Amino acid sequence: MKIHEKALTISTSSTIVLIAVLTIWSELSTPFKIWLTGIAGHHWVTKGVFSLVFFVITYFVFSKFSEDNVKKETSCVVVSAILSGLAIFLFYIWHFFSG
Numbered sequence: 001m002k003i004h005e006k007a008l009t010i011s012t013s014s015t016i017v018l019i020a021v022l023t024i025w026s027e028l029s030t031p032f033k034i035w036l037t038g039i040a041g042h043h044w045v046t047k048g049v050f051s052l053v054f055f056v057i058t059y060f061v062f063s064k065f066s067e068d069n070v071k072k073e074t075s076c077v078v079v080s081a082i083l084s085g086l087a088i089f090l091f092y093i094w095h096f097f098s099g
Contacts, residue, residue: 007062009073013080015055020084022047024091 026033026043036043 004063005070011059
């Protein structure tokens with residue numbers, strides 16, 4: 001099986017953003033966090049399972065498209081990782097000082 005680079009980078013970027021959104025959402029919504037905990041016993045385990053399933057699905061969906069500029073796609077992964085990490089960091093800074 002040949003690895004499809006474009007699908008891999010799009011799936012990676014999308015999954016990084018999904019994890020950031022789920023993390024912030026679960027911290028803002030106690031019912032959502034409880035729901036996540038109820039699925040797999042801990043909210044982080046559920047986020048991991050959701051992320052894995054999401055990654056695999058998006059990889060197979062985007063692997064149907066043609067190849068593109070891998071360098072551009074890789075830059076997208078780096079940018080999404082930095083922005084998502086910054087979003088989580090700033091959320092926790094805000095949460096610390098507002099609580």
